[in-house]
Amino acid sequence: MAVSAELSLLRQSLADEFCQFINPAFVIADAETQRPYECDGLAIYTAMPLLVVLPETVEQVQRVMRICHRRNVPVIARGAGTGLSAGAMPREDAVVLSLARFQSILGIDPVARSARLQPGVRNLAISEAAAEYGLYYAPDPSSQIACTIGGNVAENSGGVHCLKYGLTVHNLLRVELVTVEGELLSLGSEGLDTAGIDLMALVTGSEGLLGIVTEVTVKLLPLPIAARLIMAAFDDVKTAGDAVGAVISEGIIPAGLEMMDSHAIVAAEAFVNAGYPIDAQALLLCEVDGSAEEVTEQSARVERLFNALGASVVRVSQSEDERALLWKGRKSAFPAVGRLSPDYYCMDGTIPRGQLSYVLTEMERMSDEYGLRVANVFHAGDGNLHPLILFDASIPGEIDKTEEFGGRILELCVEVGGCITGEHGVGVEKLRQMNVQFTAEEIEQFHRVKAAFDPPGTLNPGKGVPVLKNCQEYRAIDAAALAT
Amino acid sequence: MSDQSQYLLEQVHDARSSGNTLNIVGGGSKRFLGREQSADATVELADHAGIVSYEPVELVLTARSGTRLRDIESTLAAHGQALAFEPPHFSEHATLGGTLSCNQSGPARPWNGSVRDAVLGIRLINGFGEHLRFGGQVMKNVAGYDLSRAQAGAFGTLGVITEISLKVLPRPEASLTLAQEQDATGAIQAMNEYARCSQALTGACWVGGFLYLRLAGANSAVTAAARACGGDVLDDESFWYSIKEQQHPFFAGEQNVWRFSIKPDAQHWREDGEWLIDWGGAQRWLRGEYNFATLESEAMVAQGQVGLFRGKQRKGETFATPSPGVKLLHQRLKKAFDPQGVFNPGRLYSWM
Ligand SMILES: Cc1cc2nc3c(=O)[nH]c(=O)nc-3n(C[C@H](O)[C@H](O)[C@H](O)COP(=O)(O)OP(=O)(O)OC[C@H]3O[C@@H](n4cnc5c(N)ncnc54)[C@H](O)[C@@H]3O)c2cc1C
Numbered sequence: 132m133a134v135s136a137e138l139s140l141l142r143q144s145l146a147d148e149f150c151q152f153i154n155p156a157f158v159i160a161d162a163e164t165q166r167p168y169e170c171d172g173l174a175i176y177t178a179m180p181l182l183v184v185l186p187e188t189v190e191q192v193q194r195v196m197r198i199c200h201r202r203n204v205p206v207i208a209r210g211a212g213t214g215l216s217a218g219a220m221p222r223e224d225a226v227v228l229s230l231a232r233f234q235s236i237l238g239i240d241p242v243a244r245s246a247r248l249q250p251g252v253r254n255l256a257i258s259e260a261a262a263e264y265g266l267y268y269a270p271d272p273s274s275q276i277a278c279t280i281g282g283n284v285a286e287n288s289g290g291v292h293c294l295k296y297g298l299t300v301h302n303l304l305r306v307e308l309v310t311v312e313g314e315l316l317s318l319g320s321e322g323l324d325t326a327g328i329d330l331m332a333l334v335t336g337s338e339g340l341l342g343i344v345t346e347v348t349v350k351l352l353p354l355p356i357a358a359r360l361i362m363a364a365f366d367d368v369k370t371a372g373d374a375v376g377a378v379i380s381e382g383i384i385p386a387g388l389e390m391m392d393s394h395a396i397v398a399a400e401a402f403v404n405a406g407y408p409i410d411a412q413a414l415l416l417c418e419v420d421g422s423a424e425e426v427t428e429q430s431a432r433v434e435r436l437f438n439a440l441g442a443s444v445v446r447v448s449q450s451e452d453e454r455a456l457l458w459k460g461r462k463s464a465f466p467a468v469g470r471l472s473p474d475y476y477c478m479d480g481t482i483p484r485g486q487l488s489y490v491l492t493e494m495e496r497m498s499d500e501y502g503l504r505v506a507n508v509f510h511a512g513d514g515n516l517h518p519l520i521l522f523d524a525s526i527p528g529e530i531d532k533t534e535e536f537g538g539r540i541l542e543l544c545v546e547v548g549g550c551i552t553g554e555h556g557v558g559v560e561k562l563r564q565m566n567v568q569f570t571a572e573e574i575e576q577f578h579r580v581k582a583a584f585d586p587p588g589t590l591n592p593g594k595g596v597p598v599l600k601n602c603q604e605y606r607a608i609d610a611a612a613l614a615t
Numbered sequence: 616m617s618d619q620s621q622y623l624l625e626q627v628h629d630a631r632s633s634g635n636t637l638n639i640v641g642g643g644s645k646r647f648l649g650r651e652q653s654a655d656a657t658v659e660l661a662d663h664a665g666i667v668s669y670e671p672v673e674l675v676l677t678a679r680s681g682t683r684l685r686d687i688e689s690t691l692a693a694h695g696q697a698l699a700f701e702p703p704h705f706s707e708h709a710t711l712g713g714t715l716s717c718n719q720s721g722p723a724r725p726w727n728g729s730v731r732d733a734v735l736g737i738r739l740i741n742g743f744g745e746h747l748r749f750g751g752q753v754m755k756n757v758a759g760y761d762l763s764r765a766q767a768g769a770f771g772t773l774g775v776i777t778e779i780s781l782k783v784l785p786r787p788e789a790s791l792t793l794a795q796e797q798d799a800t801g802a803i804q805a806m807n808e809y810a811r812c813s814q815a816l817t818g819a820c821w822v823g824g825f826l827y828l829r830l831a832g833a834n835s836a837v838t839a840a841a842r843a844c845g846g847d848v849l850d851d852e853s854f855w856y857s858i859k860e861q862q863h864p865f866f867a868g869e870q871n872v873w874r875f876s877i878k879p880d881a882q883h884w885r886e887d888g889e890w891l892i893d894w895g896g897a898q899r900w901l902r903g904e905y906n907f908a909t910l911e912s913e914a915m916v917a918q919g920q921v922g923l924f925r926g927k928q929r930k931g932e933t934f935a936t937p938s939p940g941v942k943l944l945h946q947r948l949k950k951a952f953d954p955q956g957v958f959n960p961g962r963l964y965s966w967m
Contacts, residue, residue: 242807243880265812287757298755300764301732316940321878322919323897324718324768326934327945327963329731332764336757353812376672382695382785421814424835481753483673513754514673553755561758568758572745576952577759583947596759 138223141204142181145226148198149184157185157232168227171214172274175476175530176559180207180221187232189307189315189345196343197313199226205589206311208339210251210282213274215477216558218286218338218594225592228343230281236260237346243321244351245304250281250344254288257349266351269296272554273462281344287336289554291387291461294512295420296352298554300335307346308334311585321348333580338556339591341584355420358386359430360454363437364411364444368392371413372487374440375511378417381436383429387418388512392491394471395464395506395519402467405460408444415442415511416461418454464508465519472504472521476533480544481553484514493543494518501536503529515553516544542567562597571599618679619663620738620746620777626658627775627957628744636960639771641681642708645717649770649962651929658775660712666690667778668752675735675752677780680712687711691783699727699784703859712776718768721859722818722829725810725879725895727784731767738778739766742953752780770963773952787831789838790817792854793846795826799883799890802826806895807880815840819895820858822865827854858893865891865900871926873910875899877919884913900924911936932965942966 142160149158159165160182170177181204186192199206205225212219221227233249236256240246241264246257254275257268271290272278278288284306289298296302305319319331334341365371371390378385391399391407391414400407407414415437419429430447437445448454460467469475482490491507498505504521518540522533541551541564551557551564565574577596582588630637638654642661646652660681667677671694678687684704691697701721702714713719715737720729736750739762750756750763766776797805802821809816809828815836818829827849830840841848857863866872870889879896889902897919901910907923914921920935937945942964949956949967961967 240880241811243878244807244811287761289755294754297728297732300761301728310940314940316944317938318941320876320919322876323725323894324729324731324876325920326768326922327937327941328769328773328948329718329765329767330941330944332731332761332767336761341760353810353814355814379672379674379785382788384784421832422836422839424839425814425833428833428835481751481755483670483675483753485670485673510755515755548751549753550751550756550758552758553753554757556757557759565758570747572743573747573749573759576741576745576747576762579951580760580762580948583944583951 138181145182145198145202145204149195152194153184153186153191157187159183168209168212168221168229171212171217171219173215173217173558173560175524176217176220178221179223180227181224183227183229185229185232189309192228192309192343192345193313193315195226195228196309196311199589200312200587203587203589205592206343207591208281208285208343210279210285211253211277213278214282214286214558215479215555216552216560218556218558218591220559222593230279233281233345239264239351241266245321245348246351247346247348248280250347251279254278254280254283261351262354265354267354268302268349269352270299270302273465280347280349284335284344284347285337285339286554286556289510289515291389291510293510294388295384295386300332302350303331303335303347304350305348306331306334306344308342309345310342311587311590315345316342319348336556338558338595340581340595341590355386357423357426358418358420358454359426360448360457361417361419361430361433361437362407362444362446362457363415363417363442364408365413365415365442366411368413368491369488370440371415372484372511374415374437374442375484377436377440378433381432383419383433385417385512386420387416389416389461390414390509390511391461391464392507394504395468395508398467398471398506399460399464402463402470403456403460405456406446407460411443416457461508468506468519468521473523473525474521476520476522476537478518478520478537478540479515479552479555480541480549481515482544482547482549484511486547486549490516490543490547494540497536497539501532503533503536510553514549538564557595559594565597574599617662617665623658623663623775623777624740624744624746627740630656630957631742631744631955634955635957637957639775639959641710641713642683642706644704644706644709645713645719647925648717649929650933650965652959652962654960660710660775661708663777671696674783675780676783677752677778678711679778680710680776682711683707684709684711684714692786695786696783697786698733698781700724700730700733701727701859702730703861705860711779715766715776715779716769716771722820722855722893725897726817729767731764733781733783734763734767734779735782736780737763737766737776739773740775740777742774742955742957746777750780754782771959772949772963772967774958787817789834790829790831791837791841792818792849793828793830793841793844794849795828795846796824797821797826798824799892802892803880803883803896809844810879810895813840813843818855821892822863829855863891865889865902869927870902871904872924873901873905873921874924875901875914875917875919875921877914877917881917881919907932934963
């Protein structure tokens with residue numbers, strides 16, 4: 132029997148089974164209704180799923196998992212599909228399990244400062260709901276209007292406030308996980324630690340390869356009483372990079388410390404009119420927050436420091452509106468850059484901050500080599516670089532060229548002591564670069580960890596960790612390329 | 616103060632081929648933690664020491680696992696920085712590797728994070744005798760599973776940690792401690808309330824009828840917060856040091872020390888018990904002879920866990936009983952790292 136015929140039989144019989152306990156409207160078998168699920172935020176990778184299912188209770192998730200386990204069918208968890216590494220990309224033999232209907236905030240505890248959430252709750256909705264208690268959830272990815280807390284756990288997502296307040300992993304108390312066998316586990320607790328191997332940390336950032344996150348309890352922090360943003364423009368990137376180091380050397384840990392290069396500045400300014408100086412080579416946005424006294428004192432120090440380092444423009448936000456406007460340019464940098472070109476490709480490497488000007492110079496050189504423009508936004512405080520490569524997918528060969536360029540940027544990050552992904556995950560996209568960052572033995576260790584959680588290997592297979600066979604092939608190709 | 620990785624690898628290979636088990640020892644300062652050690656031989660990490668790299672402006676330090684906390688802290692202090700998780704030493708020999716394996720953090724933990732939170736990457740020799748590197752030396756790294764943070768609390772059962780990279784932070788410009796007379800119930804309420812509204816809190820501990828609050832940060836912030844809280848100003852360092860190092864009179868004597876890690880606002884119970892409440896209510900110490908199972912059911916009510924921290928009887932379990940699913944994962948992960956069961960047999964649980 133042809134593969135496709137076999138799959139369509141499987142599709143039908145699985146759908147029948149699911150429809151016995153899930154509203155048939157949420158068991159999606161037809162191609163047209165499945166279409167929105169064919170990719171995540173990295174739209175150059177697409178595939179159609181076997182079936183999409185949207186359960187609405189944990190019990191239903193468990194039943195779906197048990198059935199798929201019994202029938203050895205792969206399962207791909209999906210939140211909002213904003214991921215940028217094709218982590219939630221379907222495959223034709225796999226069920227896409229969407230957590231989109233798990234949108235309830237199960238409880239906010241203003242005294243213990245925590246929120247209990249279903250996995251499909253949007254990141255921003257947490258802070259919105261906590262605001263009435265003077266609390267908020269700190270990690271704030273730029274996609275926070277749309278992305279889900281389940282997806283944040285799966286990617287260990289960061290945001291512009293991570294330098295001071297940490298990543299997702301630092302802000303979790305408890306995670307409920309449905310295993311590949313359909314068992315429900317609770318990891319972590321309402322306390323600050325639990326005995327034994329830190330399984331909650333291990334599951335955080337595991338890209339849906341170790342289990343399905345069905346509930347998350349996060350820490351909430353008191354809203355800062357005051358916050359101020361200091362914007363500084365510089366004539367060269369090196370000085371801006373030094374200025375970042377200088378702030379840290381002052382003993383100040385800013386709430387956010389972001390950098391944009393000239394391409395990103397021009398694009399963002401055209402997009403939101405934030406008042407960015409468009410002739411600058413680099414722009415720093417430094418936010419300090421805390422008590423009113425602390426903010427006044429620290430913002431004055433940062434302002435003095437930027438001036439002393441020769442900033443061409445320094446502007447300190449004088450109102451909440453002004454602060455929001457200055458941030459808006461940065462937060463919409465991706466779509467803003469997107470307007471400059473039919474398509475853009477967002478990379479996510481990390482580097483030791485001291486390597487910034489070297490990395491940017493190398494990147495400019497490669498940009499010339501490939502004939503592709505690249506704009507940079509940078510979580511400068513924690514060394515997380517987001518080069519945006521501008522390309523046109525309608526030009527034959529340009530996607531391949533872009534991917535190759537992107538891959539070389541990541542390899543450059545590893546070369547200077549950084550890594551291939553700071554917050555977007557490996558997904559499908561960076562499988563190949565995993566071999567640059569890790570040895571075959573390390574990758575084998577990852578596979579053994581995966582097998583401990585997922586013995587049959589049916590949770591989001593083919594993502595996150597390359598299979599060794601491919602590693603050897605990639606290495607052989609790279610060796611051959613070097614030899615010529 | 617040198618790189619002994621080669622020698623460490625040899626010891627692991629020897630153990631593998633001879634079928635021996637190994638007890639991993641850093642400075643021996645946490646020997647009293649966990650179940651009684653019973654291995655055929657020891658691997659000593661104390662000579663595998665030294666700071667490998669430290670860039671103050673990068674806020675990152677990498678050191679060999681046998682490096683003493685003391686040496687790390689004095690190096691950091693010279694640059695106005697510190698380990699924000701305030702690790703307890705329990706002896707001058709305490710090492711960085713032991714601190715991570717045993718997941719030990721001090722009074723600032725609820726506000727500044729734990730040792731696990733500060734870890735960025737590690738190198739580890741697994742039970743296959745392979746020297747592996749996970750995580751990185753940069754603030755953010757999500758490539759591959761987070762096998763660095765997973766080590767926190769594993770008590771060396773997954774392998775010999777040989778090197779650790781950590782995020783470090785500037786020392787606060789100012790800090791100040793206030794004492795207020797309170798009963799335990801009032802103190803728990805107050806701790807949670809202060810944690811909810813104060814930006815400057817970095818310690819909240821109750822013992823002997825007094826609530827101690829530590830405020831830290833910019834000078835101006837500390838002064839303002841102190842005004843808002845009220846209470847008598849106290850000699851800072853010595854109190855928090857005595858809590859962190861368990862040298863406070865509360866910890867004196869031979870009685871068992873039980874550690875509860877629970878919801879910070881959990882209601883105070885066993886009013887007649889001998890209690891010390893730290894971490895803003897989330898870590899509570901109880902002295903005395905109790906039945907472990909009874910305490911475990913009490914911890915469940917408080918939405919957390921309990922374990923025997925210091926005790927004479929360490930042949931039985933000392934850590935909270937995991938759920939069957941979590942136990943199964945521990946067993947499978949142990950196999951994934953150390954299929955022959957070479958490292959620290961029975962240290963964490965009798966069954967692994
Ligand atoms: C414009 C834009 C800006 C962005 N900015 C940031 C940023 O600042 N910082 C940042 O970190 N990321 C950013 N991202 C990336 C993305 O938003 C995050 O990775 C986010 O956490 C993904 O959440 P999601 O709900 O969309 O997950 P999805 O894309 O649906 O899934 C992501 C991965 O998680 C898995 N997954 C999802 N839900 C679950 C679950 N419940 N259980 C188990 N596995 C699950 C999936 O299988 C997949 O592997 C940005 C994306 C866009 C499009």
